[in-house]
Amino acid sequence: MDPSRLESLLEQQLKLIQMLTDMKVSPPSQPSTANATTAPSVDGITNSIAEFHYDPDANVTFDMWFRRYEDLFKFDFSNQDDAWKVRLLLRKLGASELVRYCNLILPLNPRDRSFADTVQTLSQHFGDNSSLFNTRYRCLKLVMNEDDDFLKHVGIVNRECERFRLKSLSEDQFKALILICNLQSQKFSDIRTRLLCRLDQDPKLTLNDMANEYQRPVNLQRDTLMVESGGSSRSEVRVIQKTTNQNQCAPAAFSPTHFSPIRQTRTNPSTPCWHCGAWHYVRNCPFKQHRCRKCKVVGHKDGFCPKSTPNRSSNTKKTVPKPCTSSLSLVSSCQSSSPDCK
Known part of the structure; x- marks a missing residue:
């Protein structure tokens, strides 16, 4: 072999050995098992x-x-x-x-x-189906018993106050809540139910709205009685005239004073009130101080104006009571024939 060629091979081998010694061979990285051992499994969760x-x-x-x-x-x-x-x-x-x-x-x-x-x-x-009023009312009625834990009760108060929605509670809503809470008597069951129904439909209900809700059936009842009684002052005049004629035709032995104890015990009048048309005595009429919108006169309900019936005086004058000859003759014959009838 040529000495020059042998020398070149030796040099190449020396370079290869040098490269191997200079290289730093790191051990292969092993997968980390820390996460696998610490992370819980899905089945466990x-x-x-x-x-x-x-x-x-x-x-x-x-x-x-x-x-x-x-x-x-x-x-x-x-x-x-x-x-x-x-x-x-x-x-x-x-x-x-x-x-x-x-x-x-x-x-x-x-x-x-x-x-x-x-x-x-x-x-x-599957949530809480209680109304907002129910939640707020229960919050106001919270009471701590003697056996209750104080810290536990503090948590209950905090939870109920959050459900109370204090941030969204307005001044009018608070007044309405207090008003309904005051209607605890059985007498107010009807108006209490109607107000709760209105409050459930309109959470922004005010005291003025509640007053109107209370007054509405009262006005309807008055209007119903007015329609039932005829709805006009003429019918009332006829009833009064008829009663007057009957009193004039009555004999002395059957005078109205004879029935005074019975009339004192009556709860309802025989004729409707001529100020408003309702069935109560005139002295109890709520429209005594009311000013009529049509005639501007104080003392009667709208539509019951005396001027609206111009024929009232003429009809009153023209109306002549029928002679009660039969009744008077009966009394006179009884007096003449039998002394016991006196």
Whole structure:
């Protein structure tokens, strides 16, 4: 072999050895098992979720239950799809709750709905169905018993005050709440029910609205009595004239003074009030101080003006009582024939 060629091979080998010694060969990296050993499994998390049973009397609602496990569905199960979350959520419902939910969403199938829609439906049908007035009234009636724990009661007060919605409570709403709370007697059951119905429909109900709600049936009753009595002053004049004629025709033995004890015990008058048309005595008429909008005269209800019946005086003058000859002749014959009739 040529010495020059041998020398070049030796140089190449020396360079190769030098390169190998200069290279720092690091050991292969091993996969970290720290996360695998510390991170809980999905099965372990799902087994830790308690089953939901609806009990509104004990304040066990879906909102309270889901608030406890909401972060699990949001973070721990973030890699899972909606269908998997829906299956897990329905698996944690009680038997009666699951049947009720499936009946509510018919004809849809539970797997056809998204996770957000499922949570919303469960919150609506398994939530607190109490009205806002009910919640606020119970908050005002909170009482701490002797056996209650003080710190626990502080938490209850804080929870009920948050449900009271103090930030959204206006001054008019607070006045309306106090007014309804005062109507505790059985006598006010009707107006109390109607006011609660109005308050449920319109949470911004004011005291003025409640006063109008109370006055409305009173006005309707007055109008009904007015229509029942004829609705005009002419009919009242006829009734008065008829009563006067009957009193004039009555004999002395049957005078009205003879029945004075009976008339004193009457609760309702024989004729309607000529000031308003209602069935009460004139001295009890609420329109004595009322100013009529038509004639501007104080003392009667609108529409019962004396000027509206111009023929009242003429009719009164022209009306002549019928002679009661039969009654008088009967009395005279009785007096003449029998001394016992005197």
